[in-house]
Amino acid sequence: MTGSDEPDRADFEALFHQAPCGYLITDDAGHITAVNDTFVRWSGYTRHRLVGSTLQSLMPVGDQILYSTHCIPQLGINGSVSEIAVEIIHADGGRRAALLSASRSPGSGGQPAIVRVIVFSAHERRMYEKELVSAVRAAEESEARRAEAEKELQRLALHDALTGLPNRAGLKAKLDAVPGTGAQGSGRLAVLFIDLDHFKAVNDSLGHSAGDELLVSVAERLAKAAPDASAVARLSGDEFVVVGPFTGPGEATALAAELLEILSTPIQIEDLEIVTSASIGVAAAQGEGEGLEELVRRADIAMYRAKELGRSRWELHEPAASDPTVDRLRALGELRRGINEGALRVHYQPRVDLRTGRTIGVEALVRWQHPTRGLLPPSEFITMAEESGLVRPLGAWVLGETLRQADSWRREGRGGAGLEFAVNLSARQLSDPELVTMVEGALQLRDIDPSHLLLEITETALMADPDAALESLTALRNLGVNLAVDDFGTGYSSLTYLKKFPIDELKIDRSFINGLGSDSGDSAIVGSCIDLAHAVGIRAVAEGVETSGQVQTLRAMGCDLAQGYHFARPLPAPALKEWLDAHGDGEPAIA
Template structure:
């Protein structure tokens, strides 16, 4: 007859000393006789500090333990205690053994932790050893589940949920080994920043599910191709990074070239064959004080340079290469200070009546007096101002300063008593709900006759949102101002929309004026623009007029107004004042070269 093995003997001492929970044992008088290492680690006490001490010196005893919470600070447990609970393990009617469970908040950046402390007397151990062992095992199983859950949370926090690769935080966690190897002189540390070309087109055309499938496929290709010791991570979106120790710069760039070839091979995404490519930036670790963030940032800079040079290539970061993002932020800060500190300037270009040769208005053109680069034309900063939202305060300043200057000319009557002033509006301003109140405030502030203000909007800006643009233009017309379509002929507006807009003049783009007298095609376009303007009852204005021949042709075509270098370059207010005086007296004013 085969005997059935009995239960394994209970190893109480092993449970006690190896447990992940903190244990204290007291004698029947409440003096501590044993402490395990976990409790010493949690509490900060040493073994001699505790053995022989009364448990009362650490915490209340008896029934008080059921509702007392200040015992935890007395034990020296680090972190803020958010919960204290007591579970009865066993009782003999007068004495209790209790499991004290307390949750503590972790140190910064760590995962939540749980503190468990079990207190029992030697007497209780003898009487209820089986129950105590069961309770200790339950506590340890609970602790093991908590530790497993904590480990899973840490893993998820360091891993990209889509590809399974390390994320940015996971990359940092893996880099100690690379830094140590570099310090030990085992090779050259380099980062390869990889960004897919035209990934947005996949998302837009096939959907985000297809985009995700493509990212997973890219990750699966990168890992084996990057090298056995390399770390491949997904930083964000379609941007990946490879970090490894190389024999030198040449090996790092050769690896980049190989990764490009791997990624160029077609991939099957949702039944379609997708051919993709990537731009890769390579950065080699420099001085010992450089951080991994610095290295990754330099690889990112090189990657953007690869994109700007045509994509589907790698570029090596050069030490003198600047960070375009940092440069842009620096330029934005400079522009913001320039607006607030009075570094903007206005130059004015006259608009001439082609029948009389007399000035009928001026166009205000903003300049920026940069502290180190000198006087900058609008093309150097208007785009940046539009993207950042700085165009709103910039535009408000231009309008108010233009109206202030126009008021001065009228007071001086330097040929400018009825001079129109034209101010450009950007597409961003046209979509700004605060535009009309801003114009109304400026007109009221300077007591300007609204009919003397011309607001110029590009044809492209009008057609970005025809419905919204029409509402804004109608509200501006209600203020009494005039409206002009700038750069006409290079956009894509329809005659239907043009007829609906409350426009007062068309400004024919200078690219067509340049060919007058030599290009029959340009002549036909300019004639059509002038005829169109007159057909809908508005003025035609030619931009960029530079020669007497162009003036002669425009007059013959019946063009109303013109502006350009033939008449005057954009001039600062003092020089324009002199020009206006000479022009009002029928003289040919002198126009010295000024930044246009």
């Protein structure tokens, strides 16, 4: 290497001044001590103007803050900064985008620290980055808007639009989110089920907007009065719940009492002062694992009891207390099993001709051999069977069993032969389009003469839908089956109707027979019924005959048939067979 190859001081000066970027030297505070020609030219200032002033003073205020808060401490601690994006204000007032890198040499001895700065023009790059940044910002904003929309959608799904309270789903979500109050471990959770009294009347008389206003007011009052740790929700219509942790049922019912008081404050709606009241059911969790659904259901039951007991009050659900809904469902299940598994029995009560004293038939009466409650009469389960529709299979079974028994006695001969079998039909069976087919099939199965079958229909069932009843009865009559009106006198049938129906027999209700001889009114009714039956050409039958005096009176009145404990109680088939054999073959049943 020769001396001529070494760059001399002039070369370095040329490199400094004519470098393709701006070079500056400053002190720690940014005061410019030296600046190259490139920067002087690029910035438009004179060298004189630049030296002594601070580098930051060439930047807009935003960049000055950035330089003070980011660059100076970084230079002090780290010794360098690189490619900081700033703007330099040109002497013409315009701004020039630039990138700034710098490194700092700490001072030593009496020498102050120096900072060496390079400034690149970065116009193109800045434009490009600006576009990218605005794209990033737009994406962030659109993402934020999407998230916001999603949040709003979820809020709508979980809240009731009218009152802003959580709905059923929202309540569940809210409770799931709070540890210790979720479906698990709800040891001290209690539910207050609040239902406004006579809310429908407000809607009907003042209109729905007034009703809505009332609901909003109730929601506000509940939300304000409920403890902080609890949740208030609107389940539907005028049903609200307050769910939260309580020390026990006492605290929950105290809140219920307080809420009743708060809700009874009159409010002004459309210039009218409306006084509301509510009924509240309270249920407190029994232990671990009792879920919200179950608690709400129990609180609902208690709320109904509060309504039944006169409204504007609270009731606490006692889980030990019997629950009518559950009882009913359990009983229905048992009855269904009973029908399928042969727990039903048919007992037979003799029907005696009052003129001859002979037994001319029996009435089939169903019994339920209940697994725990013993032998139950129809009064214990027929209504339930009727309401649930179980009465159809039940009725079909009773008819089939009775005809099977008729067939059996017919084969045995003696007292059981030639009897007329009376079987009860319920209202529901009467409206069953399959009824006639069912009866016909049952008769054919045992090859029983239809005239040996008497179907009894209560007066009430007959009057429920007289036209349909007429149709069914006519079809049955066409089969050759005999028909009776049961419990006569308890309904409101008129003679006109009675004449319309193809019936063969009128059974006078036992309540009138009871009063025979002691109550002149009853005697008159029974007498009239008998006369009425005869007037339209049918038999009159007395039920529930218990004394020989009643028998005498009925006979005197011209009543055709009678049944009751005086002759025999309903008996199982073998016992009845014995009774028939004892009283049969012309042996009068009447002493």
